[in-house]
Amino acid sequence: MHDNPAESRHLVVVNDEEQYSLWPAERELPAGWRAEGRSGTRGECLDHIQDIWQDMRPRSLREAR
Incomplete structure (x- = not known):
């Protein structure tokens, strides 16, 4: 692991509600999240x-119109 968290490797992750976050690449993804494809x-x-x-807005709210 890097000493500087800003330089460590991260993944862009997304959940079923199409909400995005970033996650440390060396850690297992939490339940309900999947890698979006971008890392850096x-x-x-x-x-x-x-x-x-x-x-x-979460996908369910966007689609509830």
């Missing part, structure tokens, strides 16, 4: 999430 430093992953997650 914490900053790179946060930038990617900011670019793709435009509507932060």
Whole structure:
């Protein structure tokens, strides 16, 4: 593991409600989350999430119109 958490490897993860987060790459994913496909430093992953997650409402709320 890296001494500097900002430089350690992270994964972008997503749940069934299409909510995004980042997760340390060396740790097992928590139940209900799957890897989205992007990995990198914490900053790179946060930038990617900011670019793709435009509507932060859970999918079930977005579809309940």
